[in-house]
Amino acid sequence: MPKLTPHLRYLAHAQQQTLWLENVSIQQLASQVATPFYCYSKAALLNNIQDCKAAFEPNKIHIHYAMKANSNLSLLRIVAEQGLGVDIVSIGEMRRALSAGFRAQDIVFSGVGKTSAELTAAVLAGVGQFNLESKEELAVLISITDKYQQQVSALIRVNPEVIVDTHKNITTGAKGNKFGVNFNAVLPMLETAQHSAFLKINGLAMHIGSQIHTTAPYLDAIAKIKILIDKLNARGYPLTQLDLGGGFGVHYQNHPQVTSNTECSVPPHLAFNDFANAITSALPDWQGRISVEPGRSLMANIGVMVSEITYVKESQPTSFIVLDAAMNDLMRPALYQATHALIPVQLHSQTEVPSTTQLTNYDVVGPICESTDTFSKSTPLPSNVTAGDLMCFLYTGAYCAVMSNSYNSRPIAAEVLVDDAQAHMIRQAISQDELMEFERHSALNLR
Ligand code: LLP
Secondary structure, three states, X not given: OOEEEOOEEEEEEOOEEEEEEXXXXXXXXXXXXXXXXXXXXXXHHHHHHHHHHHHHHHHOEEEEEEHHHOOOHHHHHHHHHOOOEEEEOOHHHHHHHHHHOOOHHHEEEOOOOOOHHHHXXXXXXXXXEEEEOOHHXXXXXXXXHHHHOOOEEEEEXXXXXXXXXXOHHHEOOOOXXXXXXXXXXXXXXXXXXXXXXXXXXXXEEOOOEOOEOOOHHHHHHHHHHHHHHHHXXXXXXXXXXXXXXXXXXXXXXXXXXXXXXOOOOOOOOOOHHHHHHHHHHHOOOXXXXXXXXXXXXXXXXXXXXXXXXXXXXXXXXXXXXEEOOOOOOXXXXXXXXXXXXXXXXXXXXXXXXXXXXXXXXXXXEOOXXXXXXXXXXXXXXXXXXXXXXXXXXXXXXXXXXXXXXXXXXXXXXXXXEEEOOEEEEEEOOEOHHHHHHOOOOOOOOOO
């Protein structure tokens, strides 16, 4: 049997092969949960966390999970139980982190536009690290710490201006990106902070982008930052903390070969170890603290999105698979031209793997009334897929459910967590009725 992602496999059932996540049949799950829905494997998440810890912790690199990748409370609880810290970008995320069991001191607050209200709430909650992105933000944070007489620890996020080979919408450390400050803005910020009784700047932070497949840009950025730190040390500013951000890439193109009877071959790609070793080798005599903020690499491969085929629309020159899932449920293809492998939940075949199955190329689309609602083009799928069949998008654990919305007045999809043979609803779908509820009092006078 092809092993598709960790813990996802086809098993023989009656006259068919059907897809199972751990020991739960996706077909059976779909008889209880309306499609589309997300479904995650707890074992896959624990595996990822273990791999990540095994790579970074022996190198004394602290891990703060970037919860923007998936902030479902049940998943956060698992991450917190495993002893990781967390990276947040809003007070909504802080509330989730605290409610999931992260300690305030293990929270890093990132983000280019933290409001004064958000900074105040985070200071009062005792958030452990503020990553500052401008001198303007520094001034606001100093005034808050003065007002409440609360000590805070901050890093300055710099923009190391390195070239990262990833989609243009997810680079963050290139010239002109809105994130971080230029190198020459660091010294004046340190001078300002020196006059503060409560705010201490302990180091520098960076995050150069997402879905990065080589260590080279990290090495470039670290080398530049190291030179800056040495200069600042020499001027009497001992900086002892480095936060290197996240960005470690995963392979979405790792299409399982539903047409081949060989074990799905995973193309060689970098593992947590490669990034950990590169970081350590770039900072041989560093005595201070180092941390990283992985998001996608902990979550992407733990989940699938399950959807039902509404129509197989035969047409010329293109035939379409029209799904009941749409770009509101899974935005990555529309926003980043991302491809998530799509596989049938049932293989209509008694043979182990349909190596002889006929394939047809389809454009896979959703029902939303715009052409960006296209998941993939010319996708080879078994020719016998038909309306009513269930399909799974792979690698949809990160930046998928969290980015869903209700465009076209569509409900927000449910999320399910599988743990061995058990399945738990970890977020109910948000129905049209619930969405409309917020609009019922639109006649309310605001004055
Ligand atoms: N730290 C900071 C400050 C970040 O802004 C991010 C991601 C991370 C860490 C985690 O990066 P990761 O390890 O997940 O690559 N929605 C896009 C990805 C946006 C990433 C935003 N920042 C996507 O679906 O590809």
